[in-house]
Amino acid sequence: xxxxxxxxxxxxxxxxxxxxxxxxxxxxxxxxxxxxxxxxxxxxxxxxxxxxxxxxxxxxxxxxxxxxxxxxxxxxxxxxxxxxxxxxxxxxxxxxxxxxxxxxxxxxxxxxxxxxxxxxxxxxxxxxxxxxxxxxxxxxxxxxxxxxxxxxxxxxxxxxxxxxxxxxxxxxxxxxxxxxxxxxxxxxxxxxxxxxxxxxxxxxxxxxxxxxxxxxxxxxxxxxxxxxxxxxxxxxxxxxxxxxxxxxxxxxxxxxxxxxxxxxxxxxxxxxxxxxxxxxxxxxxxxxxxxxxxxxxxxxxxxxxxxxxxxxxxxxxxxxxxxxxxxxxxxxxxxxxxxxxxxxxxxxxxxxxxxxxxxxxxxxxxxxxxxxxxxxxxxxxxxxxxxxxxxxxx
Amino acid sequence: xxxxxxxxxxxxxxxxxxxxxxxxxxxxxxxxxxxxxxxxxxxxxxxxxxxxxxxxxxxxxxxxxxxxxxxxxxxxxxxxxxxxxxxxxxxxxxxxxxxxxxxxxxxxxxxxxxxxxxxxxxxxxxxxxxxxxxxxxxxxxxxxxxxxxxxxxxxxxxxxxxxxxxxxxxxxxxxxxxxxxxxxxxxxxxxxxxxxxxxxxxxxxxxxxxxxxxxxxxxxxxxxxxxxxxxxxxxxxxxxxxxxxxxxxxxxxxxxxxxxxxxxxxxxxxxxxxxxxxxxxxxxxxxxxxxxxxxxxxxxxxxxxxxxxxxxxxxx
Numbered sequence: 143x144x145x146x147x148x149x150x151x152x153x154x155x156x157x158x159x160x161x162x163x164x165x166x167x168x169x170x171x172x173x174x175x176x177x178x179x180x181x182x183x184x185x186x187x188x189x190x191x192x193x194x195x196x197x198x199x200x201x202x203x204x205x206x207x208x209x210x211x212x213x214x215x216x217x218x219x220x221x222x223x224x225x226x227x228x229x230x231x232x233x234x235x236x237x238x239x240x241x242x243x244x245x246x247x248x249x250x251x252x253x254x255x256x257x258x259x260x261x262x263x264x265x266x267x268x269x270x271x272x273x274x275x276x277x278x279x280x281x282x283x284x285x286x287x288x289x290x291x292x293x294x295x296x297x298x299x300x301x302x303x304x305x306x307x308x309x310x311x312x313x314x315x316x317x318x319x320x321x322x323x324x325x326x327x328x329x330x331x332x333x334x335x336x337x338x339x340x341x342x343x344x345x346x347x348x349x350x351x352x353x354x355x356x357x358x359x360x361x362x363x364x365x366x367x368x369x370x371x372x373x374x375x376x377x378x379x380x381x382x383x384x385x386x387x388x389x390x391x392x393x394x395x396x397x398x399x400x401x402x403x404x405x406x407x408x409x410x411x412x413x414x415x416x417x418x419x420x421x422x423x424x425x426x427x428x429x430x431x432x433x434x435x436x437x438x439x440x441x442x443x444x445x446x447x448x449x450x451x452x453x454x455x456x457x458x459x460x461x462x463x464x465x466x467x468x469x470x471x472x473x474x475x476x477x478x479x480x481x482x483x484x485x486x487x488x489x490x491x492x493x494x495x496x497x498x499x500x501x502x503x504x505x506x507x508x509x510x511x512x513x514x515x516x517x518x519x520x521x522x523x524x525x526x527x528x529x530x531x532x533x534x535x536x
Numbered sequence: 537x538x539x540x541x542x543x544x545x546x547x548x549x550x551x552x553x554x555x556x557x558x559x560x561x562x563x564x565x566x567x568x569x570x571x572x573x574x575x576x577x578x579x580x581x582x583x584x585x586x587x588x589x590x591x592x593x594x595x596x597x598x599x600x601x602x603x604x605x606x607x608x609x610x611x612x613x614x615x616x617x618x619x620x621x622x623x624x625x626x627x628x629x630x631x632x633x634x635x636x637x638x639x640x641x642x643x644x645x646x647x648x649x650x651x652x653x654x655x656x657x658x659x660x661x662x663x664x665x666x667x668x669x670x671x672x673x674x675x676x677x678x679x680x681x682x683x684x685x686x687x688x689x690x691x692x693x694x695x696x697x698x699x700x701x702x703x704x705x706x707x708x709x710x711x712x713x714x715x716x717x718x719x720x721x722x723x724x725x726x727x728x729x730x731x732x733x734x735x736x737x738x739x740x741x742x743x744x745x746x747x748x749x750x751x752x753x754x755x756x757x758x759x760x761x762x763x764x765x766x767x768x769x770x771x772x773x774x775x776x777x778x779x780x781x782x783x784x785x786x787x788x789x790x791x792x793x794x795x796x797x798x799x800x801x802x803x804x805x806x807x808x809x810x811x812x813x814x815x816x817x818x819x820x821x822x823x824x825x826x827x828x829x830x831x832x833x834x835x836x837x838x839x840x841x842x843x844x845x846x847x848x849x850x851x852x
Contacts, residue, residue: 196668202661203621203664343643350605
């Protein structure tokens with residue numbers, strides 16, 4: 143029987159870490175992810191897990207130490223948010239290029255400045271080109287479920303890439319929700335032992351990690367990373383299917399919420415999808431308008447063709463970004479989904495919204511306005527602005 | 537595991553022991569960095585395995601150029617500023633995997649950084665690793681500037697040195713600041729072993745200090761003066777002579793700090809004037825203009841003061 147609990151998102155991820163019992167966790171505190179290493183430290187203090195904690199002096203060092211531990215043959219992870227992720231930036235690329243299956247519990251928070259501790263996706267979106275797999279959660283349940291699956295994806299022989307498990311700061315990290323946990327032995331059996339093929343401490347072979355590679359090797363190493371990311375698509379689905387068997391919960395690249403018959407779709411990532419679902423239910427009951435949601439779970443690798451297929455029958459699309467990319471053209475999700483539609487030969491009315499920066503609330507009413515605009519765009523075939531803001535004070 | 541009583545046998549250690557840093561690397565002729573690595577690794581006991589770490593720098597780009605590694609042992613380079621943190625992760629992984637029964641072999645952990653990666657950009661990472669007390673040796677091959685990028689000043693660069701970012705010129709006498717005393721800062725971390733050494737005579741000093749550093753449980757730091765022919769401007773064949781002059785002028789004293797106790801390893805019988813160390817080097821050429829004699833005097837005073845401070849620390 144699964145375990146029914148009431149946990150915050152941070153607690154849920156920490157609980158998954160306890161069940162997995164990884165080898166090495168270097169971490170440095172930063173709001174709102176701080177609780178994760180705190181919980182792990184208390185598990186260690188009470189002899190509940192074998193994990194070694196490294197009390198590093200910065201996030202740059204936490205990712206550096208995780209890389210060292212992973213290269214040495216240990217299952218390694220860390221947790222961070224916002225500026226902590228920014229400080230790791232160089233190391234994110236090193237972890238990915240060394241093909242190390244490090245897992246990072248990221249609690250999304252706005253990047254400075256101005257300094258702000260609340261949720262948006264500017265931290266992880268800034269790292270979107272670093273070669274990491276990125277999986278996002280709407281709820282505490284999803285944060286837990288994604289984390290349990292993370293090492294299996296990262297360590298898969300066709301992947302061998304680091305994985306970032308993302309959830310929204312405070313909204314899920316500190317919000318307490320009902321949650322169903324998978325039993326300890328089932329999680330342990332599902333995750334299994336880490337048995338790397340090559341590692342620094344392998345008895346019968348010495349190994350060198352982190353070479354200087356000149357122009358005649360560098361490009362192939364980058365292509366190999368892309369291949370691994372493409373392989374990850376299949377692996378992510380296989381592991382989700384396997385996880386469904388022990389959890390009863392189904393996961394894919396994205397969730398389609400009432401999208402089957404929808405005329406108007408919102409594409410969104412993270413916790414705000416919950417509010418959006420409330421809006422969809424309300425609109426459908428009140429007006430009968432066919433509105434739906436495509437909620438991204440896997441942003442890296444980007445499931446471009448699948449997204450386009452899922453949006454095939456809608457008349458107009460609003461893509462909602464919880465981060466800027468400062469191109470003056472909207473947000474990263476907006477750019478990538480629009481490109482996905484174009485490449486699939488689907489020319490429909492598309493608008494990109496920026497919302498929720500630095501924890502700005504988004505309401506059911508805001509989503510209703512977006513669906514109204516989608517209806518207007520579909521009817522008039524006119525997009526007034528390619529990108530705009532929700533909830534911005536004029 | 538301490539094994540410091542084994543007598544040093546020059547012939548055995550230097551000629552019969554298998555090298556763990558092998559020929560074919562691309563370090564310059566007359567480079568002290570390569571000699572530092574070879575000397576330190578030679579003090580590993582043959583039955584022990586090792587993981588060698590490395591900050592980005594001359595050594596890294598010259599000794600692990602894909603697909604060739606110059607190391608017999610496992611090796612990891614991560615980035616410029618994080619050799620300390622990276623080896624912390626490796627050493628911790630070793631402890632866990634051993635505890636879990638996944639590893640039987642005995643491993644030793646040694647990481648190398650130049651003065652740029654150690655005194656400057658990697659200082660925080662080094663300090664963190666030393667404070668946490670990981671059981672590894674951090675070896676700084678100190679050549680006194682960012683040599684890999686073309687001799688820019690570091691906080692290890694001596695005052696008055698002509699570097700590409702502190703050039704001597706019409707209104708400049710080279711670097712303005714005195715060098716950072718990193719060995720003392722490391723000793724202040726309360727770690728069990730700190731040693732300062734270089735290459736002298738039959739290499740006994742560096743050999744015994746390396747062995748102590750490696751086989752003392754806990755964090756250890758070794759500062760190795762490693763001359764750079766390109767950055768210093770000496771004849772490549774004079775590398776050993778540069779080290780000798782650095783020691784005989786008391787520019788680079790040899791000492792160790794064991795559990796907080798400072799001990800001088802060598803006291804020159806006739807302390808040579810600092811000019812003897814400076815004259816063969818292009819980077820100090822401007823100090824020998826007649827009008828700059830006062831700078832030489834200042835340099836001598838600086839060396840005397842540092843030497844006297846060291847003698848006090850060593851209760852001499």
